[in-house]
Amino acid sequence: GDSVTQMEGPVTLSEEAFLTINCTYTATGYPSLFWYVQYPGEGLQLLLKATKADDKGSNKGFEATYRKETTSFHLEKGSVQVSDSAVYFCALEIQGAQKLVFGQGTRLTINP
């Protein structure tokens, strides 16, 4: 079945460090890929998305590129801030299914 695997957390970095959170997927169809972020006590917010191979999603300094050959969608940010501390979820959606399949989430803590 369809699945998403994220790098194990938690991840702790210092402010202004470079961030990478790895995400790989398994899907039978042609999925769209997403990164969602969850701040404490809140629901999920869509951070960025890519709907086809080689697309790059970007938002708030975060980027991820849809790599079909490696079935990956790694999240990167060049310089993290304390306010980026949250849980990050990688997810896929098979076209038309309106059903998201999530990875297990990666807790990110940024220290000043």
Place this chain on the structure above:
Amino acid sequence: KAGVTQTPRYLIKTRGQQVTLSCSPISGHRSVSWYQQTPGQGLQFLFEYFSETQRNKGNFPGRFSGRQFSNSRSEMNVSTLELGDSALYLCASSLSAYEQYFGPGTRLTVT
């Protein structure tokens, strides 16, 4: 534009009871999906409704059910509650594919 709202935000129930959670989607959105979030299982898809019809269902027992009204508001019901049903229940609405907007969730505790 108002976001997705969920009521109540917190709920405590006893084993064996039933519970109904409510979700109001963003105005104009006709698709509503429900997800369960637990520390052990993570985020799991429950079901999705569009124009009052269930289009998709996850792998949950029949104790979990839902419905959608003509104004797109949705409810989910869990009967005969078990301790393992304690979770954050998230509702998401969408106007089209690729863009699901989540509410803040309902935190259900079963004792």
